[in-house]
Amino acid sequence: MLTGTTTSGEGSRRGAGAPVAEAVAPTGEARERPAPVRQFSARFASSPRGARLARRLAVRRMEDWGYPPDSDTSCAIAVVVGELAANAVRHGRVPGRDFGLRLRLDEVAGLVRIEVADAAGGKRPPAGPVPPCPEHESGRGLLLVDVLAVRWGWAPRQPVGKTVWAEVPAEVPAEASAAPLSG
Numbered sequence: 001m002l003t004g005t006t007t008s009g010e011g012s013r014r015g016a017g018a019p020v021a022e023a024v025a026p027t028g029e030a031r032e033r034p035a036p037v038r039q040f041s042a043r044f045a046s047s048p049r050g051a052r053l054a055r056r057l058a059v060r061r062m063e064d065w066g067y068p069p070d071s072d073t074s075c076a077i078a079v080v081v082g083e084l085a086a087n088a089v090r091h092g093r094v095p096g097r098d099f100g101l102r103l104r105l106d107e108v109a110g111l112v113r114i115e116v117a118d119a120a121g122g123k124r125p126p127a128g129p130v131p132p133c134p135e136h137e138s139g140r141g142l143l144l145v146d147v148l149a150v151r152w153g154w155a156p157r158q159p160v161g162k163t164v165w166a167e168v169p170a171e172v173p174a175e176a177s178a179a180p181l182s183g
Contacts, residue, residue, distance in 0.1 A: 041102040046093040051085035066173030083141035084116040092118030119161040
């Protein structure tokens with residue numbers, strides 16, 4: 001369920017339908033340039049289905065922000081969101097509690113910050129990726145996050161839980177690099 005979408009300079013909007021975050025200039029006309037910072041946040045059921053939906057909505061939001069699903073940035077976001085959401089469901093699940101996803105695109109810095117929050121504050125992620133046993137079928141998620149992200153970590157969340165975050169580089173979208181600059 002969507003809890004809010006914010007674009008630079010706006011407050012949160014709440015809605016039950018499809019997430020929408022169109023930038024509108026104060027005069028009501030569409031902005032010529034994209035906002036330098038865009039945000040998206042949503043809550044999901046702490047289940048494998050919720051983790052899949054989080055990944056799909058992250059790719060959709062990146063597409064709305066000018067990054068096609070097959071772009072390097074969008075693919076990296078899909079992998080990182082998928083891994084962090086799967087970890088929140090598998091290791092951070094508390095019965096009756098959802099997990100949260102937040103994306104923050106900072107076009108000036110060229111980064112997308114991904115935050116996945118769960119309710120299990122006592123279960124902390126390792127300080128760094130742990131090499132898995134070759135025989136194990138799982139345990140490689142944080143290795144992927146470590147490779148794709150510029151940096152990642154976690155922080156306690158008040159009043160309960162933790163937030164695992166990663167910052168992924170974002171190339172300039174194809175439309176923005178081809179568009180002429182207006183003075």
